[in-house]
Amino acid sequence: xxxxxxxxxxxxxxxxxxxxxxPSVVVVITAFGDKALMMFPPDxxxxxxxxxxxxxxxxxxxxxxxxxxxxxxxxxxxxxxxCSAFAIERFSFPGKSILEAILxxxxxxxxxxxxxxxxxxxxxLSLSRSYGVAIACHVVLVLPFVMRSVYVSLKNIDPALERxxxxxxARPMTVFLRINLPLLAPGVAGGALMAxxxxxxxxxxxxxxxxxxxxxxxxxxxxxxREYADPTMAALSAMMIAATTLxxxxxxxxxxxxKILAIDSSHHR
Amino acid sequence: xxxxxxxxxxVQVERVSRRFGATLALDQVSIDIMxxxxxxxxxxxGCGKTTLLNVIAGFVEPDSGEISLSGKRITHAPPxxxxxxxxxxxxxxxxxxxxxxxxxxxxxxxxxxxxxxSTRVKQAxxxxxxxxxxxxxxxQLSGGQQQRIALARALVINPxxxxxxxxxxxxxxxLRAEMQVELKQIQKQVGxxxxxxxxxxSEALSLSDRIAVMSGGSIQQLARPSDLYRDPVNSFVAxxxxxxxxxxxxxxxxxxxxxxxxxxxxxxxxxxxxIRHRGGSPVLFVRPDALRLVEANDPASNLGAVTVxxxxxxxxxxxxxxEGGGESIRVREPFEALTNWPIGAHAGLHADFxxxxxxxx
Numbered sequence: 001x002x003x004x005x006x007x008x009x010x011x012x013x014x015x016x017x018x019x020x021x022x023p024s025v026v027v028v029i030t031a032f033g034d035k036a037l038m039m040f041p042p043d044x045x046x047x048x049x050x051x052x053x054x055x056x057x058x059x060x061x062x063x064x065x066x067x068x069x070x071x072x073x074x075x076x077x078x079x080x081x082x083c084s085a086f087a088i089e090r091f092s093f094p095g096k097s098i099l100e101a102i103l104x105x106x107x108x109x110x111x112x113x114x115x116x117x118x119x120x121x122x123x124x125l126s127l128s129r130s131y132g133v134a135i136a137c138h139v140v141l142v143l144p145f146v147m148r149s150v151y152v153s154l155k156n157i158d159p160a161l162e163r164x165x166x167x168x169x170a171r172p173m174t175v176f177l178r179i180n181l182p183l184l185a186p187g188v189a190g191g192a193l194m195a196x197x198x199x200x201x202x203x204x205x206x207x208x209x210x211x212x213x214x215x216x217x218x219x220x221x222x223x224x225x226r227e228y229a230d231p232t233m234a235a236l237s238a239m240m241i242a243a244t245t246l247x248x249x250x251x252x253x254x255x256x257x258x259k260i261l262a263i264d265s266s267h268h269r
Numbered sequence: 270x271x272x273x274x275x276x277x278x279x280v281q282v283e284r285v286s287r288r289f290g291a292t293l294a295l296d297q298v299s300i301d302i303m304x305x306x307x308x309x310x311x312x313x314x315g316c317g318k319t320t321l322l323n324v325i326a327g328f329v330e331p332d333s334g335e336i337s338l339s340g341k342r343i344t345h346a347p348p349x350x351x352x353x354x355x356x357x358x359x360x361x362x363x364x365x366x367x368x369x370x371x372x373x374x375x376x377x378x379x380x381x382x383x384x385x386x387s388t389r390v391k392q393a394x395x396x397x398x399x400x401x402x403x404x405x406x407x408x409q410l411s412g413g414q415q416q417r418i419a420l421a422r423a424l425v426i427n428p429x430x431x432x433x434x435x436x437x438x439x440x441x442x443x444l445r446a447e448m449q450v451e452l453k454q455i456q457k458q459v460g461x462x463x464x465x466x467x468x469x470x471s472e473a474l475s476l477s478d479r480i481a482v483m484s485g486g487s488i489q490q491l492a493r494p495s496d497l498y499r500d501p502v503n504s505f506v507a508x509x510x511x512x513x514x515x516x517x518x519x520x521x522x523x524x525x526x527x528x529x530x531x532x533x534x535x536x537x538x539x540x541x542x543x544i545r546h547r548g549g550s551p552v553l554f555v556r557p558d559a560l561r562l563v564e565a566n567d568p569a570s571n572l573g574a575v576t577v578x579x580x581x582x583x584x585x586x587x588x589x590x591x592e593g594g595g596e597s598i599r600v601r602e603p604f605e606a607l608t609n610w611p612i613g614a615h616a617g618l619h620a621d622f623x624x625x626x627x628x629x630x
Contacts, residue, residue: 160361163328166348167355168426169378178374182365 062220081146115205146191153187285334354423533594549629570617
């Protein structure tokens, strides 16, 4: 019986892994096809679609735009998210629960609604579809994730540490900079990582708030696939998979992913 | 209460009150703490001892009253300007700093860095007898070691006062006694005025110069440990400090001699000063060590005949459980009582009435 269960469990794990990785595998294989039509499995092989993906101007622009929007979004969301999480956790003030609800609302409001809202707002204020509007929209979308990450780290900090620092002569700003901030660093880094990934990949809302010159990679990819059916998209996706994997390996080596994603919090009390 | 000239006390707490919602955590509390004194705030949880400590530290503002340190009003001063060292229940060492960085933190806040700081950190580590751990992280240390580092960190800034918030509660029992002796030695050596908070009466009795027993947000009694045990002012203090037998009795209206009371069908006399009954039904408070078992026909048997019901062996002594006058009574005897007074034996009971007290209950 136990062996039977063991067998079932192993099969289940194997199926899950296959299920999760299969789309990526199919995309990567398709990218190497030679025909100007996505086909699986390809009947002839080539790497020309990789060359095209790299040379296609809209994708290059999309990556640059994406990096600009993502880096601004991440910084702004981290600063606002950390301060709000700190305020909500440590102080009580009128309207605290309303603030909490508003900051968490992007989790339940569809990104489509957010995008349209920002579009209407921007045209109402006669702002062009500039980086500013896209960044503002992305900040709102990623804020709940940053806050949550910081909030969890903050919960793990013993308030007695702040009191101990104060009794030793540290003013509130010093306590924040020397005690809270270093202890929050893993949470802040985790929030930043989450914000960067979400912002870079965001599509639904971004479609509404970016124009021809500010469109990000997912939007450029959407525009491309509406016009062409060749494996360029697949090649681009394969490169993105590779890049993301490399990025996560580096982050893991340097900082330890389980620490950032707060999987292992045993070092806190 | 002590009679101290204003200004000579290290810490003066004057009529401090603090309310949290519907609970009055501190109710007009006043204490004068002498320079170099080891004063303990003792009481059950919720008695206000921690609130009082936090008021002195500056973490909680009193609703009314004043706090002075070395004659200077600090009631509304922020904690970081008070020059008060504090040791917390869970030590509160900074986990992202090494032991020496932890100890140097308070020095750095005072602009003391470089050679002077490292000398003082080194001296502090030697004082708590942990010279080898400077570069370790707090989580690499045992509970007892962390506690000593917390003490070193609080003392290195030469505070005018040190506050200890149940510092031994997280340490295991065997180590606790050793740590207590050490704390007391360091405190005497440094000569720093100390306020210690605990709910553990034996800890309070063994460490303190004076103890303030608290209950319901006010100080019930402030006295030396021996006075507290021998001469409690009310039934709360009598019950909270040490073991005590409570025997309901009645006080005679027209006493044959001053201070007579009636218990178990007999009339006894006690010094009038020992009757501290103000309202409520009178209860005779008698400690197990103020009682002695004697032969039933012994003239010393002044509380009548009793029967042995059981023994609680305590190592150095034995508590004999007896029944007399319908009450279950605990008598502290040398361990020979195990054989001399077996279960079922009839005995006489002798009480030292000078150690008994009558309170209302």
